[in-house]
Amino acid sequence: MSAHSSESEDGSSCDSADVSYLPCCPAAKLTIVVGDTHFSEEKMLLVQSCDYFQALYRSGMKECRQQEIHLKSLRAQGFLIALAVLRGEMPNLDGDDIVEAIECAAFLQVAPLIKHLINLIDSDNCLLMYHTAATFGLMDLYHAAALFIRNMYVDLELEVKKSLPTELISYVESLRPSVFVAVGAHVTCGGDKTIHAASRTVCYLDETGNSWKVLTDLPLEASTSMAGVTVLDNKLYIVGGVHGLQKQVVESCFCYSVENNSWSRISSPAQLRYNLSLVGVDGRLYAIGGEYERTVMSSVETYNVKTGRWGFAAHLPRPAAGAACTKTMSRIFVCLWRPMETTEIYEYVSGKDEWQLVTTLIRKQSYGHCMVGHRDNLYIMRNGPSDDFLRCLMDCYNLRTGQWSSLPGHFANSKGSLFTAVVRGDSVLTLNRSMTLEYAVDDKTWKPRRQMKGFPRSGSVWTFLLQLPEALVLQ
Known part of the structure; x- marks a missing residue:
């Protein structure tokens, strides 16, 4: 880049x-x-x-x-x-x-x-990053390290209290931690009378009380069905999607600000699309691939949050809909499938406006369905062989070494949990109707850490993190 x-x-x-x-x-x-x-x-x-x-x-x-x-x-x-x-x-x-x-x-x-x-920033260096950034007045790093510490406070509190000055401890404790948020992935526009109002809510997990609480209602014109959903700079964006039995494309796009507890419309991409992948990096949204009128597309558009304008970026190497996509180290990666059990991972290089092939994964009767970035690792969740499709297997690709490794064991996926994974600090949160499961993550293992209440909705869900103001949490 x-x-x-x-x-x-x-x-x-x-x-x-x-x-x-x-x-x-x-x-x-x-x-x-x-x-x-x-x-x-x-x-x-x-x-x-x-x-x-x-x-x-x-x-x-x-x-x-x-x-x-x-x-x-x-x-x-x-x-x-x-x-x-x-x-x-x-x-x-x-x-x-x-x-x-x-x-x-x-x-x-x-x-x-x-x-x-x-x-x-990670669990091993966050205190050093935070203290040194404070010493030299590097405020962006100071805040990022403080938020990382706040999100890992259960693990780090004793060390924080022992090694940091009082004013630095106070700043960490003044921050709101990132909470786990979910919304149903099959919620169509509110004009459909068959949709129950409760399904049109965005909810967050109160980890202290181990319960899901309503954060906000979706706008009537918003659909999360086959939409692009992501968070950028603590704002939730919904782009595209479909409504109705004929899968009519949704033209309206929305942004939710937790600071104002309000929704606003944003402009729509030049090419309307559904079943797209949406990711936000460095002040921009990237709407990647998707479909329009049942035609799979390779086009990519980028939305500049400051200017409120969309523009086209380099096309994907080939058309793709609902492609697994993630960001890590401020870089964007997407999984594309080829016949004969091949998953290719491409990176979008913004400085050159091009997609570059990073690596290829070949696994018998299996394709990558979800990708999670943590530090310099990409974790690819894929279905098991055809005789055991509900089994979720995982492979790890290290961006620094260029090496693949397979994580030991397998992960039950009968209710979609590992296909909705979100990184928070050095842990990953997954979700299904039965439970919310947090894993502690290092380079080669995901170890189950704690179990919390599942999301009480049927079907798949979108999951993400938001920092909620205290006023919203106390409602």
């Missing part, structure tokens, strides 16, 4: 920013001296990715004309990590690396490095 793309006024992506203020050829090399280490890097890469260098070259100071710049407040390892991220790498960082990377990200304001650090 490009580390230095920018957006035009209409929200479309462009390959390069305005660098007319550079005093010489933007492609020229610049030597950066950090301590005793010299780095040679393209001026363009540094200017487009670091606020520090942007400000320097806009300032007109004498350093603008120098071929060598000394950074006296940094350590070499932190700058080396920043350069690796800017070149598109995903370096794994230990404790010392994290501190130096945060120091560098704060001093130079390197947005791609900040994003990479946020993507690396």
Whole structure:
């Protein structure tokens, strides 16, 4: 993914920013001296990715004309990590690396490095990330690490109380944890009198009381049947879908804000669609594939939340409807099937606006039906062989090593639980009518951790996470 793309006024992506203020050829090399280490890097890469260098070259100071710049407040390892991220790498960082990377990200304001650090937050490093981000004033990382800690507070509270200052503990405890939310996946528009009103509610799991509570009613014109449903920046979006026996496409699209406890309409994609996959990353929704008038499509559209506009992105390699899709490490992945028991995983590379084949999984009489991203792992839930279709098997693909592994055992899927899986911290929540089951996740295993009340609705469901304001929870 490009580390230095920018957006035009209409929200479309462009390959390069305005660098007319550079005093010489933007492609020229610049030597950066950090301590005793010299780095040679393209001026363009540094200017487009670091606020520090942007400000320097806009300032007109004498350093603008120098071929060598000394950074006296940094350590070499932190700058080396920043350069690796800017070149598109995903370096794994230990404790010392994290501190130096945060120091560098704060001093130079390197947005791609900040994003990479946020993507690396886990149970082992979240306290270090949080405390160091607070020290250097890296607020996006500070908040992301605090929310991770809040979501894992049952596991981390003792360590938090022992190792963090009072003001940092207070901030964590002031946050609302992410709650598990569900809505039926076969709810059509409210004009259909055969639909019971109770089915048109979005509900959340009160884990303390082990009960499901109503969060909000769906708008009358909204349908979750064969719709695209996702959460982006703590807002719920519903795009497309069908209503009626003839599967008429729903033209209205909706956004639910938990802060305002209200629904609003958003514009519809240029190509109306149902049975699509919808995912949200970095301020954009991606409506992937789907159907229209019973024709399967390969087209993809992206919605810019800030501008409220849709635009077309690169088509899928082939038409797909209801494709398994996920995001992890701020990257989008989709499963596409081929005959002869083949599941291919593609990544959308936004900087190049193209879909790239990542890996292929071949399993006898089996296809990937659900995909979950956790850290740098993709977990593919698939049906068992044809003589045991209700058995759910799982394979793991590691993005860093490029290796597949099969998780031991199998997972009962008679009521759809593992085909609706949501990551929260270092755990995964799954759901069916009988139970909500939380798994503790590490690289090679999913271990059942606790069981809670199932969702009292028939049929499959959409599941996601939201942070609810206290006023909504207390209703």
